[in-house]
Amino acid sequence: MISDLPQDFIRQLTAEYGVSDAEFEALALALRSEPTVAIASTIGISEVAVRKRLGEVYRKFNITGIRPGKIAELKQFLISQYQARNRSTTNSRTDWGEAPDLGAFYGRIADLNLLKQWVNADSARLVAILGMTGCGKTSLSVQFAQQNQTQFDFVIWRSLRNSPSVTDLVTTLIEFISQQPAKNLPDDSNSQISLLLECLQAHRCLIVLDDFETLLQTEELAGYYRTGYEEYRELFQRVAEINHQSCLILISSEAPAELALLSVNSVKQLKPTGADIIAKEIFKEKGLSATPEEWQKLLNRYRDNLLAFKIVAITIKDFFNGHVSQFLEATALFVDDTLTYLLEQQFERLTSSEEDVMYWLAIIEQQIGIFQLKQQFFESLSLSEYLNNLDSLERRSLIEKTTTDSEIMLQLQPLIKKYVTQQLVQQVTQEVQQLLRQPNFSNFSVLKNYCLGKSCEKQQINTARQSSQLLQQLANNLQNKLRRSEGNIYDSLKQLGENLKKQPRLKVGYAGANLNDIISKIPSN
Ligand SMILES: Nc1ncnc2c1ncn2[C@@H]1O[C@H](COP(=O)(O)OP(=O)(O)OP(=O)(O)O)[C@@H](O)[C@H]1O
Ligand SMILES: [Mg+2]
Structure with a gap:
């Protein structure tokens, strides 16, 4: 029964799906089976506004189309999530490694739904999240892994920023999944990868590997491995091609060259979308507002670079008294030092x-x-x-x-x-x-x-x-x-x-x- 679910749990889960406070106010009443007219009078808004808020909620949970019973479907979903998460606190094991703490996370509903479909319904074994620096790849992967951890026996999140060798990485993964020190591992990386694949067959695991581009050559065409890291190709190829029940998510600003060759059904690629919605929320969070024309200018300048939007929002607040128009006038195109540094890194390659x-x-x-x-x-x-x-x-x-x-x-x-x-x-x-x-x-x-x-x-x-x-x-x-x-x-x-x-x-x-x-x-x- 939906009434058995703690209100805190429902609020937290709906927040993960981007439901706002105002939408939640209407939703909480709808979940108690209050009719629209009663919800409208309790909150003090029109019935049309109630329907609009609930419509937004259904959209965020991907309950679409014109059909009755949406609220029942949502209740069922909330109950199943509650049961799964309770089960998972004892069953699933997680190791978040250096995954960043997510602050406010906005939007990306379509991307999260697509990832969910690939990983669950379509049994994708290798998913690449690609896109230029600052577009929100890492944040998306953390959000996805947190929302879906209950679907897995093991979740492990690792950054490759320190360039671990394949052997080091595979050893860590095997130790985590088998929950014991990896003694007597074979010397060659091929056999080590075979052992990892056995783990991925025996358990349903989600492995997220971030900052993959660090393993690729600089000053070479994109997508080729640095000397000593070519064995990663073998790892990804076998994860993609051999049958198992797990998924590896690869995050990179550069796609490895072999990805194009691995276009089997079990390999998917995603470029995060909907940056405009997130950018607007980032501005709102800082108490900034902009006219549609100003937004157009901002979006033309910074496109999907959310890092840029964050830096710009802070600049407008601190140095332009919160006036977007003044900022736009004063800065033909503002490139903050942080961004320059990030772009320098890309350019050096x-x-x-x-x-x-x-x-x-x-x-x-x-x-x-x-x-x-x-x-x-x-x-x-x-x-x-x-x-x-x-x-x-x-x-x-x-x-x-x-x-x-x-x-x-x-x-x-x-x-x-x-x-x-x-x-x-x-x-x-x-x-x-x-x-x-x-x-x-x-x-x-x-x-x-x-x-x-x-x-x-x-x-x-x-x-x-x-x-x-x-x-x-x-x-x-x-x-x-x-x-x-x-x-x-x-x-x-x-x-x-x-x-x-x-x-x-x-x-x-x-x-x-x-x-x-x-x-x-x-x-x-
Ligand atoms: N959905 C979101 N809601 C709010 N903020 C976000 C969202 N996605 C990303 N951000 C913010 O935008 C900035 C860049 O995001 P993130 O670090 O995930 O990008 P990235 O693509 O992984 O960048 P890099 O390639 O440099 O690692 C971060 O400060 C992050 O907090
Ligand atoms: Mg990142």
Whole structure:
């Protein structure tokens, strides 16, 4: 009977599903079988509002469609959860390792339901939660594991941030599941994995492995293992392909390359969705409100980066007196230090060809077709190599691809674009300073390889560059940096431009044209 369930339990469970206080007020009465009209008069709202609140609750529990008996279905669900959780306090064993404590957790209802369906109904053995840094992968996995722990005999959550070897990881898992020290384990990792699979067959386990990207190579195309960690491929392949009753959830900002090859029914991939709902809740929590237009601007800037939204909300509250409009005006695009650090980590992992793509996408104003982008490259690249790079960047969640009728278009998220532009400005400034100090024309790359302004030779390609803004930023930065060391900056740069013109085009690339464009933004006096 629903009346046997403690009210605290019902509140906690409904909160896990995102039911608000106002919705719960109506729900508690509905669970006592009060009719709508009585609920309306008790709370002091209209009957329509009561139906709306209850409708929201059903939606959050994924009880959908137009049909009677929804409240009965919900009661049944609550009772089954209560029984399962009570059972589980004695039965299921959990080891949360370094899983973060979840603060307020909003939204993600559809994602949680989908995960639940995959893991329970569809018997998925390997589920990857993928997406760029800060989009909420870790939080989603913790929430899912907490909500569903009762479905498993064992739940274990581990971060791979410290790069454990396969042997270390598998040993920990076997010891936890078998509940005893793993003595006399075979030496080779293949046999160790076989033993783990026996555990996964004998018990229903949920294993969550976070920060998987730490095991992948930096400065290589995305998805390839660091030396010494290739055995993880074997682990994931066998977990996916061999029959057992458990599930391994892998969390990563980069998908391992083999994931695409393992497209058997037991392997699923999820990219967290619905960031806008969560971002709005994060703002509400800080007492901030924004108009629909302001929201549109915020969402255009920060997309699904919840970490960015959290940092921005704090900034607006602390430095802009809670005024979203003032913040939007004052910050063309605000990149907080924390985010810069996070993006730096991602950027360090790129190959030089991937960096090429990122720089070009930062320079070009709008989205650009993949083949048009390829034509921009100063040094030619084979098509397959180029497509591999795009694939890799997409796996790292750094570029966005959209498919139109005729072609595939690419662009950067604004936040990432801002970061890459900053990198570009810094690097060009350094290169110009270096050239002024010592005119060694084989020792620079950005100035040579990327066409920053309008006067480049590949102009006929006619892409809109953010040129004017970018050149102005470069001119300002150079003036700041050179103010003390060089006499007349304009003359020094002009002289450098003349010298560059005399060099062979192959040696100096776009450098001469770029310098001219920058000079055009500096006053001659
Ligand atoms: N559903 C949510 N409700 C409220 N806050 C959330 C939610 N999801 C994520 N956050 C917050 O957003 C921030 C980023 O989330 P999280 O650390 O889970 O992202 P991530 O994708 O795992 O990032 P990384 O790739 O850097 O590990 C955290 O501060 C987290 O608390
Ligand atoms: Mg994380």
